[in-house]
Amino acid sequence: MKMLTDTLEVINKNGIAINDDLLSPELLVELQDFFEKNVTWTFGSQSDRKEMQLGHWNYDFINALPGSQTNYEQALFELEHGEVLTKVWLQLKDTLLKGHQLVRFYANAHTYGVEGYPHIDNRTDNNYSTVLYLNPEWDIEWAGETIIANEFKDVTHAVLPKPGRAVTFNGRLWHASRSVSRRCPALRVCLVIKTRLQPGNEKERFHEHLSFLAKTGAADQVHSGRSSLQDHLLGTATILSKTGAGDDVQLAGMYHSIYSTQSFHHVTIPIEDKDQVVGMIGPAAEKLVRAFSVLPRPAVLSQALIEKGEHWIEHLWPLIVDYPQLRDLEKNDLSGLLHLEFANLVEQKGLHLYPVIGKYAVKHGWLSENGYLNN
Known part of the structure; x- marks a missing residue:
């Protein structure tokens, strides 16, 4: 498991950090089961309300406003039946996201024809986004990659949403969830964890x-x-x-x-x-x-x-x-x-x-x- 300093070094060099073994198989199955039983999707959430009129499926666990810099950890702890979500956050907080505060915690889903559009999560310094993919299986023919662009607006990464994979990147980067292909039989599901690293001086x-x-x-x-x-x-x-x-x-x-x-x-x-x-x-x-x-x-x-x-x-x-x-x-x-x-x-x-x-x-x-x- 990469610690925070290693993760930031990877992000500095490559723009993103990818972890394929972030959760144990048991915890991943528990999280997938929680989503199956407790998440009721609503349609219409927009990545950027000012620029994009089309939406996607969404479920917000703590209802924090976009751009929030408030620590919502306690709100997560108080969620009914949210024990597995707390487990996931505490594991991230102790490893990959050590020193971070939780500012948003929600899930997105895409079906064929529901496209994501390039956007920036947060221009405020020291904000990061971690996307954890939750489908039990994924095939390259199903598409649905997360794309990341650099300061030249060149796409340098296309991350396939493999089960249990997590991608972490600076919130100021352009990125998008690409549409799944017409061959995809599944709902593309991801948990989005937005955090704020304790600010420097x-x-x-x-x-x-x-x-x-x-x-x-x-x-x-x-x-x-x-x-x-x-x-x-x-x-x-x-x-x-x-x-x-x-x-x-x-x-x-x-x-x-x-x-x-x-x-x-x-x-x-x-x-x-x-x-x-x-x-x-x-x-x-x-x-x-x-x-x-x-x-x-x-x-x-x-x-x-x-x-x-x-x-x-x-x-x-x-x-x-x-x-x-x-x-x-x-x-x-x-x-x-x-x-x-x-x-x-x-x-x-x-x-x-x-x-x-x-x-x-x-x-x-x-x-x-x-x-x-x-x-």
């Missing part, structure tokens, strides 16, 4: 900045149509931290959109009041925030990489003189600006639109070789 480390940003309204301003600007800023800074960016670049990540940008037009702090930002993060980080606001990026960065490859800075630098707001920017700041752009695109799941930036990220170790972000 990012929020504590950036606490002062989060408090300041909240006072500017960043916590209330919608960004990307699905989260607050503050969430996006913290997510970007966290990605920069995980991918080895310097302190100034990480701090720039916490503020990179506050002056507005060419695609995000809300002004949180006017650029004329940049002294406030300098006071919070210093001049080196603030000028990166200013460059992020003023330059026509990410297009200008992508084009420089396309034109000159590893010598992209030499191509881009002469263009900077056209921007009087960036007179204090130095040539060696541009590498930090590209790292910042990479993190911004990854946080918004938009890196696939600029593959040359993604290829640069793989070459410089910000992504794994097969296009996954280190957790």
Whole structure:
């Protein structure tokens, strides 16, 4: 049985972790019997209510809201006739998901013609999904694979739902349950366990900045149509931290959109009041925030990489003189600006639109070789 650290190492390298012996044969049969006797399926559940109108079969054991970050372990313990579910969770909690909290616990089912659609479970950092397949048997001709895609939106894994198999992946990855084939005589059944790894020190480390940003309204301003600007800023800074960016670049990540940008037009702090930002993060980080606001990026960065490859800075630098707001920017700041752009695109799941930036990220170790972000 792989422990948590091993599992995260596998996810970092491959994007997912697969376990075929997660449950003992006896516990698997007990769980299958519980489903047969106690689960009454309802139709219409949707993986993403905003983007998808078509549903699938579902049974929710603890009725937690999508995106929940609340620990629902006690609700699971209190379920009537739910002893086997508790056994499964406690085994996962002691092994594969050590250090995790339970945030959702439900089951999905698919029949022929009931398709799953690509979606993201949770963009919040440190959230994971484990899918446990419960059919007594499965044949490759029946299809029904779970597909997982990397930051380039390339499908890199297709996991066949073999009995007792479990697949664990970061909740921020695109994935989908593919339809079973017309030859499939069975209901494809899986138990979905969503968990939250106890957070690192990012929020504590950036606490002062989060408090300041909240006072500017960043916590209330919608960004990307699905989260607050503050969430996006913290997510970007966290990605920069995980991918080895310097302190100034990480701090720039916490503020990179506050002056507005060419695609995000809300002004949180006017650029004329940049002294406030300098006071919070210093001049080196603030000028990166200013460059992020003023330059026509990410297009200008992508084009420089396309034109000159590893010598992209030499191509881009002469263009900077056209921007009087960036007179204090130095040539060696541009590498930090590209790292910042990479993190911004990854946080918004938009890196696939600029593959040359993604290829640069793989070459410089910000992504794994097969296009996954280190957790």
